[in-house]
Amino acid sequence: xxxxxxxxxxxxxxxxxxxxxxxxxxxxxxxxxxxxxxxxxxxxxxxxxxxxxxxxxxxxxxxxxxxxxxxxxxxxxxxxxxxxxxxxxxxxxxxxxxxxxxxxxxxxxxxxxxxxxxxxxxxxxxxxxxxxxxxxxxxxxxxxxxxxxxxxxxxxxxxxxxxxxxxxxxxxxxxxxxxxxxxxxxxxxxxxxxxxxxxxxxxxxxxxxxxxxxxxxxxxxxxxxxxxxxxxxxxxxxxxxxxxxxxxxxxxxxxxxxxxxxxxxxxxxxxxxxxxxxxxxxxxxxxxxxxxxxxxxxxxxxxxxxxxxxxxxxxxxxxxxxxxxxxxxxxxxxxxxxxxxxxxxxxxxxxxxxxxxxxxxxxxxxxxxxxxxxxxxxxxxxxxxxxxxxxxxxxxxxxxxxxxxxxxxxxxxxxxxxxxxxxxxxxxxxxxxxxxxxxxxxxxxxxxxxxxxxxxxxxxxxxxxxxxxxxxxxxxxxxxxxxxxxxxxxxxxxxxxxxxxxxxxxxxxxxxxxxxxxxxxxxxxxxxxxxxxxxxxxxxxxxxxxxxxxxxxxxxxxxxxxxxxxxxxxxxxxxxxxxxxxxxxxxxxxxxxxxxxxxxxxxxxxxxxxxxxxxxxxxxxxxxxxxxxxxxxxxxxxxxxxxxxxxxxxxxxxxxxxxxxxxxxxxxxxxxxxxxxxxxxxxxxxxxxxxxxxxxxxxxxxxxxxxxxxxxxxxxxxxxxxxxxxxxxxxxxxxxxxxxxxxxxxxxxxxxxxxxxxxxxxxxxxxxxxxxxxxxxxxxxxxxxxxxxxxxxxxxxxxxxxxxxxxxxxxxxxxxxxxxxx
Numbered sequence: 001x002x003x004x005x006x007x008x009x010x011x012x013x014x015x016x017x018x019x020x021x022x023x024x025x026x027x028x029x030x031x032x033x034x035x036x037x038x039x040x041x042x043x044x045x046x047x048x049x050x051x052x053x054x055x056x057x058x059x060x061x062x063x064x065x066x067x068x069x070x071x072x073x074x075x076x077x078x079x080x081x082x083x084x085x086x087x088x089x090x091x092x093x094x095x096x097x098x099x100x101x102x103x104x105x106x107x108x109x110x111x112x113x114x115x116x117x118x119x120x121x122x123x124x125x126x127x128x129x130x131x132x133x134x135x136x137x138x139x140x141x142x143x144x145x146x147x148x149x150x151x152x153x154x155x156x157x158x159x160x161x162x163x164x165x166x167x168x169x170x171x172x173x174x175x176x177x178x179x180x181x182x183x184x185x186x187x188x189x190x191x192x193x194x195x196x197x198x199x200x201x202x203x204x205x206x207x208x209x210x211x212x213x214x215x216x217x218x219x220x221x222x223x224x225x226x227x228x229x230x231x232x233x234x235x236x237x238x239x240x241x242x243x244x245x246x247x248x249x250x251x252x253x254x255x256x257x258x259x260x261x262x263x264x265x266x267x268x269x270x271x272x273x274x275x276x277x278x279x280x281x282x283x284x285x286x287x288x289x290x291x292x293x294x295x296x297x298x299x300x301x302x303x304x305x306x307x308x309x310x311x312x313x314x315x316x317x318x319x320x321x322x323x324x325x326x327x328x329x330x331x332x333x334x335x336x337x338x339x340x341x342x343x344x345x346x347x348x349x350x351x352x353x354x355x356x357x358x359x360x361x362x363x364x365x366x367x368x369x370x371x372x373x374x375x376x377x378x379x380x381x382x383x384x385x386x387x388x389x390x391x392x393x394x395x396x397x398x399x400x401x402x403x404x405x406x407x408x409x410x411x412x413x414x415x416x417x418x419x420x421x422x423x424x425x426x427x428x429x430x431x432x433x434x435x436x437x438x439x440x441x442x443x444x445x446x447x448x449x450x451x452x453x454x455x456x457x458x459x460x461x462x463x464x465x466x467x468x469x470x471x472x473x474x475x476x477x478x479x480x481x482x483x484x485x486x487x488x489x490x491x492x493x494x495x496x497x498x499x500x501x502x503x504x505x506x507x508x509x510x511x512x513x514x515x516x517x518x519x520x521x522x523x524x525x526x527x528x529x530x531x532x533x534x535x536x537x538x539x540x541x542x543x544x545x546x547x548x549x550x551x552x553x554x555x556x557x558x559x560x561x562x563x564x565x566x567x568x569x570x571x572x573x574x575x576x577x578x579x580x581x582x583x584x585x586x587x588x589x590x591x592x593x594x595x596x597x598x599x600x601x602x603x604x605x606x607x608x609x610x611x612x613x614x615x616x617x618x619x620x621x622x623x624x625x626x627x628x629x630x631x632x633x634x635x636x637x638x639x640x641x642x643x644x645x646x647x648x649x650x651x652x653x654x655x656x657x658x659x660x661x662x663x664x665x666x667x668x669x670x671x672x673x674x675x676x677x678x679x680x681x682x683x684x685x686x687x688x689x690x691x692x693x694x695x696x697x698x699x700x701x702x703x704x705x706x707x708x709x710x711x712x713x714x715x716x717x718x719x720x721x722x723x724x725x726x727x728x729x730x731x732x733x734x735x736x737x738x739x740x741x742x743x744x745x746x747x748x749x750x751x752x753x754x755x756x757x758x759x760x761x762x763x764x765x766x767x768x769x770x771x772x773x774x775x776x777x778x779x780x781x782x783x784x785x786x787x788x789x790x791x792x793x794x795x796x797x798x799x800x801x802x803x804x805x806x807x808x809x810x811x812x813x814x815x816x817x818x819x820x821x822x
Contacts, residue, residue, distance in 0.1 A: 001190050002037075003178040004261035011196035013205040019176045022199075026178075029202050029488045031189060034181035039173045042101025042116065043139050046167040047071065048157060049078075049093035051085055059125040066133070068093055071164015079129040084153035090161045091154050092139070092170075094119045095131040101140045104152075112137050139167075145260045146171070147250065158253060172257040185475040187384040191282030194472065201453040202489055210280075214399045218244050218411040225290070225354060227415045230301040234324055234361040235336075237388040237418045238300055239395050242290065242411035243353040243402065246270065248346070252405065264377065269407050270346050270353055273398045275377075283357055283386060283394035284378035286326070286334055288344040290352035295329035298356065300336060307332060310342045311374075323368045324360055337365040337382040338374050353408070357395040359388040389471040392416060425469040429479035432463065437483035440495055450489045451482070512617060512712050515655055515719055516598055519619055519712075522654045526647050528594045528621060533577030535599065536567030541576035544698035546668040557604050557613055570602040570613070574620040575669060575709065582622050583699055591703065594639075596621035621647070622691075622707040641674050644688050644706040651710075652678065656720030657685065661749060665689055667709070680718060686710035733764060733791040734802045739821040740813060741781040751784060754816060758809040762797070765789045783821060 005019060014022065023033035049068035052075055057063035066085060067075045070093050078093065085091065094100055098119040105113035117138075119131050133154045136143040143149040148156065161170055168174040180189070188194040193209060200207035221242040229235045250256075251272040259266050262279055266272050274285045290296065303309075303319035309332045310316050317335065319325065324336035333344040337360040346353065365382040369375055392414060399410045431444045448458050448465075457468035469476045476482065487495065509517075520530060539554060547553050556569035571577065574597050585593045596619065603614045623639045652660070657680070665675035667687040675689025688708035696705060742751055748768055755766055770785035777783050790802050810820055 001180045001182060002262045003180060003192065003195050004172070004258060005176045005178065006172055007192055007258050007261065008196060008199065011192060011209060012200045012207045014199065014203070017203065019178075022203075023178060025202060026199070028492060030183075031186065031195075031198055031202075032181045032183075033178045035179040037177040037179055039175060039177060040101075040139060040141065040168065042099065043167060043173070045098030045119070046092050046094045046100070046134060046139070048090055048161050048163055048165050048167060048170060049076070049133070050163045051087050051089045051091060054085060054087050057125055057127065059127075063124060065127060068133075069163055070095065076130040077128060078131055078133055079124040079127060080133050080154065082133065082135070082152075082154045084150065084156070085133065090157040090159065090163065092134040092157065092167045093131055094134050096121045098131065100134065100138050102138050104135075104138065112140075114140070142263075144265050145263065147256075147266055171253075171260065175257075175261065177261055184384050187381070187474055188282070188387065188472045190381055190384060191278075192280045194282055197455060197472075201450075201455070204453060210397070212393055212396045212400055214396050214410050215403055216410050216412040218242070218409040220412040221415060222413055224411070225293075225296045225415065226298075227417055228297070228299045229417050229419065230299055232419045234302075234364055235300045236359045236420065236422075237391050237416070238298075238359075239357040239391050239417075240298065240415040241355045241395050241399055243270075243355065243399065243408040244351070244411060245409040246351050246353050247407050248348050248350060249407070251276075255401075262377070268346065268348075269402065269405060270350070273401045274355075276401065277394050277398045278377060278381070281390055281394045281397060282381060283390055284337065284381055285394065285398060286340050286356045286378075287346050288333060288340070288354040288356065289346055289350045290354045291350075292344045293328045293333065293354060296354070297329055298333075298354070299327050300358065300360075301325060301327055303332060309333075309335060311335060311339045312342055312345060313339065314342065317372060320371075322364070323371075324364050326356065335368065335372075335374070336360050338369050338372070338379045339376060355395055355398060357391045359386045359391055385474045387472045387474065388418070388422070422471075424471075425476070427467045427469060427476075427479055427482055428464070429467065429482060430464050433479060434483045434486055437480060438487045438490075438495065439498060439500075440490075442486070442490065446490075447486055450486050454485055454489065456482075456485075511719055512716055515712055515715065516617065516619075518654055519651055520598060522651050523596045523619075523621065523647070526650060528596045528623075528647075531578070531581050531595045531597050533574070533581060533597060533599070534563075534567055535571055535602075536562065537569055537571040537573075537576045538566055539569060541579075542573070544695065545573075545575055545579070546692050546695050546698075548668065551668070552603065555604060555607070557602055557607070557609060572601050572603060573709070574599055574601065574618050575707075578620055578622050578707070579695075579699055579701075579705075582624060582705065583701060586624070586701065586703075592625035594621075594623045594625075617712040618709065619651075619712065620707065620709040622705055623647075624701075624703055624705040638704065639706050641690060641706065644708055645676070648678065648686050648688050648708050648710075652685070655715060655718075656722060657715065657718045660685060663749065664747075668692065669695060669707075669709075683714055685715055685718070729791055729793070731792060731794075731796045733789045734797045734799075736788045736790075736802060736806060737769075737785060738788060738806070738809070739770075739783065739785040740810075741778065741819040741821055742784050743817040744780055744782055746816065746818070748784070750816075751786075751813070751818070754812050755786065755788070755809050758812045759788065759790070759805055762790045762792055762801075762805070763788060764791045781819075 019036050023036050027033050047070050049070040051066050052069055053067040055065045057065050062081055064080055066078050068078055069075055096119055100117040102112050102114045103117045104111060122129050135153060136149050136155045137151055143151050157170060182189050189198055196207050225242055227238050227240045229238050248268050251266055251269045255272055255276050256266040259272060259275055264275050270287050274287050278284050302321050303323040303325045305321050307319045309319060325332040326334040326336050334340040360382055362383050362385055365379055369379040402408045403410055431447055434447055435441050451458050455470040459466045467482055542553055553572040556572050558569055562568045578597055581595060582593050598619050600615045600617055605611060623644060627637050627639060660678045660680040663677045663679050665677045665687045670689040671692050677687050678685045686708055691705040691707060752766055767787045769787050772783040790797055
């Protein structure tokens, strides 16, 4: 919104206040002024002149020689090529020494070259010319805002314009405009009256608002028109008045100038009056040709799906049942709060006008405005909120303005539907509470004075106060708002700077947070890329991931308002998001994919939800393709089981987790023969391996994929920040290989347990390096080969020492059905 200081000065005493100082104070007090604008700053020395005589140039058919009265002792001669000048017209004349902000140049964009132009005396085809007559374009004025003005021809001023005065005085170009950047909560300041009340309160100046009085010389509107609110929840008030004997014409110059200050194009006196009152009082209104309204009845209702309305801009709009319309007995005649209909437009032949002043639902107007791409001054105000108690006064104000112009007769009475008037809002607080909230100690009288200046009514009962909120302050809702009102008018700069007391504790991360960061760094250093997927999923993906429907991952929390049908539930595993990301990359011909995600999954304690769900922080990853990029000297080797195993072991090592067991994995996502779990104390720390072939088929993935999944909450109990150092051995190790035939029912873990038990404390390491089943191995057996290393910290072991331990190991293995290979 723009605020004209000339207009503002008619409503509140601002004499002696400098515009820049006013803007700074208003901004500091929560009424931000974005720019201070001086209209037409590049125009200097241009005066109004009356054309006395027009003759053709004797030596140039396209030039006219004009004699002008510019308020000097003698007329001045100006030669022009414009063909729209006539004797008796009043025009802007730039005399020698004047400056203009632009000039005509056919080579410049739009035919206008912007830049300072100094006017000098000159000669055209031998005749002197004392300056030039100006077009709107040469003064960088928007000709659309000046009725009757052409973009190229000389600007013709109103016939009653004084002669010889500075051009700035003609259209209030000597005004100062504040371009406001108001916050949406201050809907009351989106009007000149609201700005006057606010300015008066902040600067403690007298406010003089226009007194609204209507003569009502016509017969009553009752029985000749009717209004109806079909859906009261979408319209809190609907008022209407009837104007008769209407005379369509130009508005007075002072109204047009004030409209121009807000970049609103003057149209005619009826429409201009409605726009003027909207700017003055903040109440959007609409005018209808009374004779074009079927049944002379207006109803606020929702549009029918597919209902069509041609709006004032000539566009055909197809409406939905979410759009509010004003309708007569035949159909929609206006898009409520946004734009009127062409079928009820005011034209030069209009003789009777039905006025509408209403308060519509903000959210509904916003939705319709955005859906149709129609933004207007009216819709912007409705979106921020309208004071319903001023609707009738605004309607009377437009009637008063048109009556004073002699443009109409106002019918007696007003139609007014106001189903649920809001009661006065009273806030109970105390002077001490206000001071405590601000952090200062203002006298009770000063607080009362500030609130009274802001038009609050204060009742004091032993320093406990009851404050009645004025009806136009829609943003004030509680005692804290009152304290903020006092603080901003008192002046934020006047509030002493103090350090608030606070018990400050040093922030620190939990062990789980630190582990999450360490895992992230470790996986990135291992060549994986971190991804971030939606926290939602579809249960169909769980089926495709091979999970049985009895698995706990199917116990998912449904979302009441999902972002799409593809994501109706909160996720219970990270795998669906990761595999979709993998599939998308493969579809884009990126066959080398190594990704991981750290994120939360959600398990309900019960469904439907009665308390917050359990949130489990998990880490999952997928690898597919080759370990390194193609090209020399890289080894173009595909990922295998040991790559994913090594990555997982590296993560656990970084977390200080050791002494875990490895078991065959039962996770249904992974291939049962190429997967494993790391287990400690009966808890599965991590599951990893090759994805099940059925899973790959379900997602139409044609290459092998490896992955892992772990829960940070399961790891948390075993994370150790301690680093164990071991001295470098002084004595050599003694290595032996052991090849044995093992019954098929015995696992590697069983064999290693026997070897470890019998190997004693000097068994330093044990590694399985070969596993074979084939023709050379008896049926029911498998061949397993282990590498054993023995070492003593205090001496070099002898062969006899090692032989003794090997014999014990072999004896115990044979007791369990194993045989030494020959």
